[in-house]
Ligand SMILES: Cc1cc2nc3c(=O)[nH]c(=O)nc-3n(C[C@H](O)[C@H](O)[C@H](O)COP(=O)(O)O)c2cc1C
């Protein structure tokens with residue numbers, strides 16, 4: 001009987017040797033004359049176990065990991081005999097990290113062959129589109145609104161309201177744009193889903209197109225994601241061949257076409273209006289709002305622009321019903337959030353769970369503390385514009401409003417952990433420097449303010465007139481927060497001010513704590 005083995009093609013797994021493991025397995029099986037079928041999947045998101053290899057056995061899929069090419073002969077033996085092995089993890093669904101998750105958006109990631117439309121269909125793919133086609137535009141908009149879905153790109157704007165605005169805008173052409181620029185530090189969920197389940201993004205965009213009356217869509221992917229670009233292009237071609245993109249989607253009267261566009265490496269091109277400039281072939285500079293992209297977006301036409309995860313949540317909402325999604329979560333944060341645990345953390349990866357889990361549960365229980373084994377000192381949530389939270393705030397639940405109430409943000413769900421060797425004054429400087437480097441230059445508080453901020457923080461770090469210069473930083477942060485045109489300049493004060501507020505002892509002459517550690 002042919003042995004069926006699943007090995008991720010995910011960029012994170014490939015980086016730690018998944019391709020070499022696949023090759024070694026193929027060769028070892030050939031030498032032994034064992035018939036073997038290797039299916040390249042996405043990752044399950046348990047990155048400390050990658051390359052994680054799964055085999056179909058008499059009792060379902062059994063995982064092994066982390067497997068290196070040298071482990072392959074013995075792992076192959078254990079797979080064939082269904083015997084014990086030091087790297088045997090058992091049924092993937094029973095591994096504590098997966099068992100504790102609620103996977104609605106990532107249900108198929110790591111399970112299916114991302115290049116196979118047939119596999120997608122077998123695992124419930126396109127059920128959402130089918131229902132959407134039978135419902136019609138108004139009912140789709142009602143469902144998306146009732147689900148409570150808020151944009152996963154950062155701002156948390158209600159998706160239903162955005163779609164309705166575009167649906168009501170009169171125009172001869174409308175566009176759907178998927179924001180796959182994913183520039184936030186410590187984030188990789190967009191990449192993972194595009195590589196591991198690209199059809200779910202296409203299906204979500206197609207449902208959006210039907211809801212608002214759009215006929216053309218673009219996926220704007222950062223250039224650092226070549227695997228995701230390849231996966232999306234292959235899936236678009238397969239969807240076209242299968243009649244799920246093109247002139248008559250699923251034999252309906254709706255036509256929708258999709259193209260991939262690759263960015264050129266600017267953080268600010270993740271900002272929606274800057275992204276639209278870039279898509280139109282110009283330099284990525286932020287546009288003043290109004291007009292909103294929903295009224296005048298790509299090529300001046302009404303445009304839905306959503307994050308990858310926002311679109312990827314849509315098929316579940318349409319297939320399972322808005323209530324099934326809205327039943328998860330807390331307050332006005334409904335459904336699940338694919339949280340990304342990164343930085344100095346023992347168990348890093350993708351953890352999808354209902355809103356409401358506390359930051360402490362996430363980093364201590366799920367993340368298992370730091371990889372270095374030292375105490376956690378700070379956690380930055382929400383990318384480079386997110387606040388640094390100390391342990392005293394670890395009771396904050398993952399909820400848009402709860403984080404905002406503590407001067408923080410959830411953003412795209414990136415959680416970056418730091419141990420007690422971190423110098424928070426340097427982290428504050430890094431935030432200002434990042435803003436200075438990535439600023440599009442359109443407005444003064446961001447363009448000039450960030451550079452002055454770096455200079456002033458350097459003075460503080462050198463111990464020069466620490467109190468006076470700290471007052472300058474506070475004043476500068478206020479100017480940037482309230483005077484910047486977009487959130488790059490407007491939110492840089494969050495990491496800077498949170499570092500100052502919660503870790504004041506690091507500002508000034510070199511902290512004794514760090515001197516002692518060196
Ligand atoms: C500097 C900056 C960078 C951003 N980068 C991203 C990004 O990489 N991906 C993303 O989806 N949204 C990003 N956003 C947010 C987008 O402007 C926009 O809110 C989002 O694409 C809307 O989609 P959503 O409603 O589904 O979240 C960024 C915003 C700013 C100000």
Ligand code: SF4
Nearest residue numbers: 440442443446486489
């Ligand atoms: S805040 Fe910065 S990135 Fe945003 S528009 Fe102003 S200069 Fe450009």
